[in-house]
Amino acid sequence: MEVEKILSEFPKSKDYLLEILHEIQNKNPNSYIPPEVVQKVAKHLNIKKAQVYGVIGYYSMFSDKPRGKYVIRICASPVCSMMGAENLIEYLEKKLNVKVGETTPDELFTLETSECLGNCAAAPAMMVNLDMYGNLTPGMVDNILKQYSQNK
Numbered sequence: 732m733e734v735e736k737i738l739s740e741f742p743k744s745k746d747y748l749l750e751i752l753h754e755i756q757n758k759n760p761n762s763y764i765p766p767e768v769v770q771k772v773a774k775h776l777n778i779k780k781a782q783v784y785g786v787i788g789y790y791s792m793f794s795d796k797p798r799g800k801y802v803i804r805i806c807a808s809p810v811c812s813m814m815g816a817e818n819l820i821e822y823l824e825k826k827l828n829v830k831v832g833e834t835t836p837d838e839l840f841t842l843e844t845s846e847c848l849g850n851c852a853a854a855p856a857m858m859v860n861l862d863m864y865g866n867l868t869p870g871m872v873d874n875i876l877k878q879y880s881q882n883k
């Protein structure tokens with residue numbers, strides 16, 4: 732990942748911090764923002780590293796720790812919970828043999844929960860990286876995982 736190249740595509744304004752972090756994380760094979768990159772972003776925008784870490788910590792989609800190639804974020808907000816998300820979280824934990832917050836040993840999947848993904852009409856919902864899925868059932872989850880596993 733060429734951080735300098737990404738940074739050069741954005742104006743040196745902290746208004747672009749979210750976009751920059753998205754771009755950097757999406758291009759990182761381990762879907763995270765490493766410490767040395769935080770330093771470069773802060774320097775580029777002329778802000779403190781703590782401000783960058785503040786944003787990374789505030790938004791659940793960002794991480795400062797290495798994750799799997801595919802980050803599964805299953806919504807744990809009330810509407811999805813009422814529609815069966817709790818059971819799906821347990822199902823995913825068993826299927827992947829990890830707990831929420833963990834990564835599979837082959838580094839393919841990280842399982843996370845999330846606040847509302849804005850897809851309540853299709854609850855229960857989850858995202859895998861930038862792809863949104865809704866009206867989930869265990870069978871659909873199986874198919875989705877299979878698709879990504881074949882795309883290693």
Ligand code: FES
Binds near residue numbers: 855
């Ligand atoms: S509550 Fe799950 S997408 Fe809104």
